[in-house]
Amino acid sequence: STFTIVFAIGIVTWPGVARLTRAEFLKIKEREYVLAERAIGAPNRRIMWRIILPNALPPLIVATTLGVGVAILFEAGLSFLGLGDSNTYSWGYMIGSSRDYIWDTWWAVTFPGLAIFLTVLSTSLIGDGLNDALNPKLRLR
Numbered sequence: 001s002t003f004t005i006v007f008a009i010g011i012v013t014w015p016g017v018a019r020l021t022r023a024e025f026l027k028i029k030e031r032e033y034v035l036a037e038r039a040i041g042a043p044n045r046r047i048m049w050r051i052i053l054p055n056a057l058p059p060l061i062v063a064t065t066l067g068v069g070v071a072i073l074f075e076a077g078l079s080f081l082g083l084g085d086s087n088t089y090s091w092g093y094m095i096g097s098s099r100d101y102i103w104d105t106w107w108a109v110t111f112p113g114l115a116i117f118l119t120v121l122s123t124s125l126i127g128d129g130l131n132d133a134l135n136p137k138l139r140l141r
Contacts, residue, residue, distance in 0.1 A: 002085045005078065009071045020063050024056035031055075058135040065127025069120040076116050091116050 028034060029052060037047050078084045079092030091112040098108035 002088055005075060005085060009074050012074075013067050013070065017060065017063055017067060021056065021060060024059060025052055028052045028055050054134075058131045061130045061134065062127050065123050065130070068123045068127075072116065072120055072123070 025048075029047075034047060034051055037051055042051075075084065075090065076092030076095070079088075079090040080096035082093075082096060084090055084093055094112040095109050098105065098112075102109050
């Protein structure tokens with residue numbers, strides 16, 4: 001089912017984002033502005049949510065949007081191999097079912113492949129744009 005595919009992709013891909021999140025938090029918590037907040041007596045919850053998380057978001061957003069692109073490719077690959085949801089007609093399934101007729105009907109493979117490409121590219125560009133919009137280091141003062 002679709003839920004099983006989404007669950008499997010999530011189980012396979014979450015450790016990378018978790019490691020990146022942990023590494024960013026460990027790196028940022030040693031910065032001077034975090035130590036200054038700690039020195040004035042700010043609680044750990046405030047430091048984590050108001051100081052560390054906004055500074056850790058840009059690489060996490062980029063990693064998440066790249067992960068969405070990887071998930072789309074992963075699902076398309078599973079459907080191409082016939083391991084996807086049989087009740088859902090996806091782009092990978094369209095390419096896989098048309099591979100025997102690739103020389104006669106080239107458009108049956110080309111257009112779903114272009115749709116996958118454009119979708120993954122657009123999610124990556126959206127992630128890059130969100131990085132530029134939310135990165136506090138890039139904001140003008």
